[in-house]
Amino acid sequence: MPDVIFKNTCKIYGKSVLAVESLNFLINDKEFFSILGPSGCGKSSTLRMIAGLEEVTSGDIYFGDTRITDFPPAKRNIALAFENYALYPYLNVYQNIAFPLKIRKIPQKEIDKQVREVAEFMDLTDILKTNVKSLSGGQQQRVGVARALIRKPAVFLLDEPISHLEAKLKESMRRELRRIHDDTQITTIYVTHDQEEAISMSDRICIMDKGKVQQVGKPKDIYDNPKNEFVASFVGEPPMNIFNASILSKDGCLKLEIFGENINFPDQYMPVLKGVKGELRIRKVRLGIRPEGIRCFKTKEKDSLIEGEVYFIEPRGKGKVILNVKIRDFHILVKTDRIFNPELKTKIYLQLIEDNICLFDQDSGINLNRTAGGKRNV
Numbered sequence: 001m002p003d004v005i006f007k008n009t010c011k012i013y014g015k016s017v018l019a020v021e022s023l024n025f026l027i028n029d030k031e032f033f034s035i036l037g038p039s040g041c042g043k044s045s046t047l048r049m050i051a052g053l054e055e056v057t058s059g060d061i062y063f064g065d066t067r068i069t070d071f072p073p074a075k076r077n078i079a080l081a082f083e084n085y086a087l088y089p090y091l092n093v094y095q096n097i098a099f100p101l102k103i104r105k106i107p108q109k110e111i112d113k114q115v116r117e118v119a120e121f122m123d124l125t126d127i128l129k130t131n132v133k134s135l136s137g138g139q140q141q142r143v144g145v146a147r148a149l150i151r152k153p154a155v156f157l158l159d160e161p162i163s164h165l166e167a168k169l170k171e172s173m174r175r176e177l178r179r180i181h182d183d184t185q186i187t188t189i190y191v192t193h194d195q196e197e198a199i200s201m202s203d204r205i206c207i208m209d210k211g212k213v214q215q216v217g218k219p220k221d222i223y224d225n226p227k228n229e230f231v232a233s234f235v236g237e238p239p240m241n242i243f244n245a246s247i248l249s250k251d252g253c254l255k256l257e258i259f260g261e262n263i264n265f266p267d268q269y270m271p272v273l274k275g276v277k278g279e280l281r282i283r284k285v286r287l288g289i290r291p292e293g294i295r296c297f298k299t300k301e302k303d304s305l306i307e308g309e310v311y312f313i314e315p316r317g318k319g320k321v322i323l324n325v326k327i328r329d330f331h332i333l334v335k336t337d338r339i340f341n342p343e344l345k346t347k348i349y350l351q352l353i354e355d356n357i358c359l360f361d362q363d364s365g366i367n368l369n370r371t372a373g374g375k376r377n378v
Contacts, residue, residue, distance in 0.1 A: 002064035002154055003029050004050065004187060009059035011045045019045040021211045023059070027189060027204075032181045034190045034198035037208035038234070043191045046208070047159050050189065052076050063154065076155070079148035083160040087132045087143060093119075094128040097146045114150055121183075122146040138169045145180065156181075158190045162197070174200055195235050199223070207231050225358075229365035232288050232358060238322055238333045241294075242360070245287035247273060258287055258352075259327050263304045266354040272368045273359075285368065286360040291322065291335035293356025297349040298342065305349035308332065310342045325350065 006023035013019055020042040027033045035043040048054040050061060052073035060069045068076055087096050094115055101111045119125045122142045132140055141161060148156065162173045178201045181188045192198055198205050199219040207214040207222065207230075215227040226232035232240045246257040247265070254265040254273070273282050297305060311331060312324035315338065323334040325348065334350065342348050359368045 002066070002187065003027060003062075004033075004155060004189065005062040005064075007060045007062070009046075009049065009061055010057045011042070011049060011054060012057045018211055020049070023213060025206060025213060025216050027187065029064075029187055030185045031203045032178065032188045032190065032201060034192060034202040034205045035208060036192055036195060036198040036205050036235075037214075038193060040210075041208040042211040043193075043208050044159060047157055047189060047191045050076075050155070051078055051080055051157055077151075077153055078155045078157055079151045079153035080157045080159065081141075081144050081148045081161045083163055087140060087147075089131075089133050092129050092131050093124055093135070093143050096132055096143055097124075097128075097150055100147060100151050118146045118150045121149070121180075137165055138173060141165070141173060142176070145177070149180070149184065149186075153186060156184075156186045156188045158188065160192055161190075163192065163194060170197075177201060196237065199235070207234065209234075225367070225369070226288075227367055229286060229288065229360045229367075232360070232367075236290060238291050238335070240288045240290050240358070241332045242286055242288045243330060243332075244362070245285050245359075247283050247285060256287060256357075259306050259330070261304055261306050263306075263352050264354040266357045266359070268369055269359050282361075282368070284362050286362055286365070287352075288358040288360060289352050289356055291333040293353050294332075294334045294336075295351040295353065296323070296334060296336045296340050296342075297351065298340075300349045302351065305351055307347060307349055310344055310346050310348055313342075313344065323348075 004027040006025055009020065009023040011020040023046065035046055037043050045054055049056050052071060056069050060067055062068065063076070088099065097118060098111050098115045101114060116125070119128055122145060124142060124146060127135070127139065132143060135143065158177070162170050165173060174197060190198070190201065202219060204216060204218055205222055206216045209230050215222055215231045222231060222235055226235065229242060233242060243258060248255045248257050248262065254270070255262040256265055300307065306327060308325035308327040310323055311326040314322040316322055319338045320335060321338045323336060323342065325332050325334055332350070360366065361368055
């Protein structure tokens with residue numbers, strides 16, 4: 001199985017529509033790699049360039065040491081599974097799975113052997129004679145995956161394959177797709193707009209927006225240490241809270257001022273914000289913190305606690321609850337234990353834990369800790 005390598009890869013539609021700009025990253029051999037982003041970010045165009053369904057405008061794509069930029073799809077040894085299954089409705093399950101081998105003129109005995117092997121692998125043996133039109137959505141999706149796998153591809157491409165399925169079936173298909181990858185060890189590239197899919201299945205994720213790569217990394221690193229404000233707000237459910245904040249220097253110590261209160265300054269950002277002589281170089285930032293990085297109190301036990309009013313309560317599984325807390329004209333989301341149990345319209349007090357804080361540049365949106373190559377203490 002090969003690595004998949006992008007070198008300054010661009011895609012322009014027509015004369016001026018820049019869909020993908022200067023991709024430069026590597027997808028490792030045998031890796032489950034997701035491309036994640038909102039609609040129109042360039043993720044499907046990227047996948048289609050790998051498949052040879054879209055012409056590369058400039059730059060190159062390699063499978064290992066082989067430049068495949070100009071190869072036709074049939075010579076790339078890839079398999080695709082789409083959102084709409086693309087099954088042949090007039091054929092049964094067996095015939096759909098066998099089709100790629102039939103057009104290659106593989107002997108019938110070998111076709112039968114391989115179809116039954118992949119059908120058993122995908123739990124389709126009992127419905128091989130069933131017409132695909134009568135199958136459920138999940139069964140049709142498994143047939144589509146089986147038809148792709150029977151090609152024995154070097155690279156497996158999945159374009160939003162389960163986005164239309166109901167929640168329970170979607171969850172089981174996520175497990176199934178990850179199992180297939182683990183068992184086959186085929187390099188898998190998965191395109192989705194659903195962060196839950198990408199985070200739960202992937203070894204690494206590429207976040208895209210407006211045709212550009214925003215961050216490539218392991219799910220935990222992207223969640224804990226987002227490269228910029230876009231990644232921080234796009235990844236996470238509920239999303240990261242992000243507000244304007246000021247940096248103050250008092251008695252030789254740095255503090256963050258937010259909502260009229262001074263809170264402790266995160267140590268990991270000290271080298272970025274202080275100059276050689278210890279002077280404060282930046283005074284205005286964007287402060288980000290995940291809902292689970294905030295503690296709640298019913299009384300003001302410390303001076304640094306921020307007062308708010310419970311505006312909305314959303315129960316979550318496993319004894320958790322999401323609180324929507326109104327602070328002045330802003331709303332902040334807090335994930336806490338259900339045992340805390342506040343009432344609507346009551347006052348509570350919030351503590352922003354400094355180790356969980358991200359600070360972003362107000363103009364560029366870049367995580368300031370990453371400008372110095374640092375990593376958060378998580």
